[in-house]
Amino acid sequence: MLDYLSRYVSLASLAIISTLAVFNIGYFWKVGIHFLGLADLSNFVYSLGVALTALSIGAAIVAVVARIKKASVQIIIALIGGALATAGTIHFSPRTLDPQLLANFAILIGFILPWSAYVSRLTRVGAPIGWPECAWIAIGWWAIIFQAGACQVAIELADRFRYVVNTKSGVIDNARILRASSAGFLLAVDGRISFLPQGEIKAVSLQNPE
Incomplete structure (x- = not known):
């Protein structure tokens, strides 16, 4: 029992740490990646608090898409996500301090929609999930988290409080x-x-x- 707990607690801790690390990389990608060295990455509570806004939006979208059962509708959702991500990428520039909120959120939602549809489809089909499926899930997850960081800094650059x-x-x-x-x-x-x-x-x- 203790071996079981220690194994999965370690995996969960690694997943949380790596997720917050990728989020911070996405955050500093726009304002200057070298500033990442000045951040207190050991303060995970602070990083999690900063990440809550973008991650909450993502969680809400995932919850909605996961309830959709029809494969045809999931394909349409994935295509819409791809179109949003493409449109947002065209209008996004990491070399400006303009918040570019619409572009950033279009990319974030564009990443979330196909990933959610893919994961939902895998779980509904009930087929064994191998390494290729796990790799696609992981790649999609890191892309979402990276963009969540970029969205969060866009929100803060547009904040009316000074x-x-x-x-x-x-x-x-x-x-x-x-x-x-x-x-x-x-x-x-x-x-x-x-x-x-x-x-x-x-x-x-x-x-x-x-």
Whole structure:
């Protein structure tokens, strides 16, 4: 019994850690992948909290698609997902700090729909699931999680709440806080991404929303 629990607890822990790692890579892909080294990746509760919005949307879509039984409808859903992902990819650019919310969410939903239809079909058919099926499930899952990270940073770049950050050298107005850790704050200010070390911060206050 203990061997059984230790084996599956270890697998579940590995799955959660790798999922949050891929989410963070997707998050920093848009704002600067090198900032990933400044994130406190050991704080999984914080990463999970940041991921909840995009992952909740994905979970809701998966729950709806999973209830559909007709194979023909699932094929249509998969095709719609492919069209959305293609359209979103065409209009998406990781080299701009424009949030591009519609493009990011189109890609996310475009990944989720065919993956959900595929997994739902596999479970309904009842056929043995081998390594090829597991590989496709894993690839689709990582793609969804990566894009969930990109969607989350798009949400934060478009956030109407901004902050006033008092530092030892001055005051930073109109700042959006993207990430906070023991190392410092990652800020989006006037179209630029800046890292502010924790030792430089004196106070942070919420600015009146627009």
